[in-house]
Amino acid sequence: SESGNNCYRVVLIGEHGVGKSSLANIFAGVHDSIDSDCEVLGEDTYERTLMVDGESATIILLDMWDNKREGEWIRDHCMQVGDAYLIVYSITDRASFEKASELRIQLRRARQKEDIPIILVGNKSDLVRCREVSVAEGRACAVVFDCKFIETSAAVQHNVKELFEGIVRQVRLRKDSK
Numbered sequence: 001s002e003s004g005n006n007c008y009r010v011v012l013i014g015e016h017g018v019g020k021s022s023l024a025n026i027f028a029g030v031h032d033s034i035d036s037d038c039e040v041l042g043e044d045t046y047e048r049t050l051m052v053d054g055e056s057a058t059i060i061l062l063d064m065w066d067n068k069r070e071g072e073w074i075r076d077h078c079m080q081v082g083d084a085y086l087i088v089y090s091i092t093d094r095a096s097f098e099k100a101s102e103l104r105i106q107l108r109r110a111r112q113k114e115d116i117p118i119i120l121v122g123n124k125s126d127l128v129r130c131r132e133v134s135v136a137e138g139r140a141c142a143v144v145f146d147c148k149f150i151e152t153s154a155a156v157q158h159n160v161k162e163l164f165e166g167i168v169r170q171v172r173l174r175k176d177s178k
């Protein structure tokens, strides 16, 4: 799907409770009263323009993966509409890490011939004492699944800006090579 010039639809997917909405809220800047650049398009869609490497990019961030009210079709929808994906797990929850692999496979199946930019996101990196998934495991998984990897903490806002800049760079890399 093509969302127009420098405007990318980025979809958050991953197990319930891993921190997708917390990451989305930081993106939306609800904790940042100075910056009012974000437009809330719906209760789970956010739009924001970022400067990345001296060039502006607009991200439309979708956080509707866990929306049970809308039924199961929303997940099929999510798998189809993204220009890029953030597959999120919690470093404190091995099951969510295994789920991330499953989602990577599902995504590959749904978008077979496309080279879709993905970042595997190990969130809750602040919870060092509860860690169940090592950095090395996360990194190795990303190699197998041919995507980027980052650990973040929505709680202490570590690497969250880098995450959204990173996904813009991944989309650009693929556009430039076409």
Ligand code: GDP
Pocket: 014, 015, 016, 017, 018, 019, 020, 021, 022, 023, 066, 123, 124, 125, 126, 127, 152, 153, 154, 155, 156
């Ligand atoms: P979602 O179901 O994937 O949208 O997850 P939420 O964003 O609703 O987060 C689930 C719970 O984890 C909430 O209680 C959050 O406050 C907490 N949480 C989210 N991100 C972090 C993080 O980076 N560190 C810590 N310690 N807690 C987090």
Ligand code: MG
Pocket: 020, 021, 022, 066
């Ligand atoms: Mg949520």
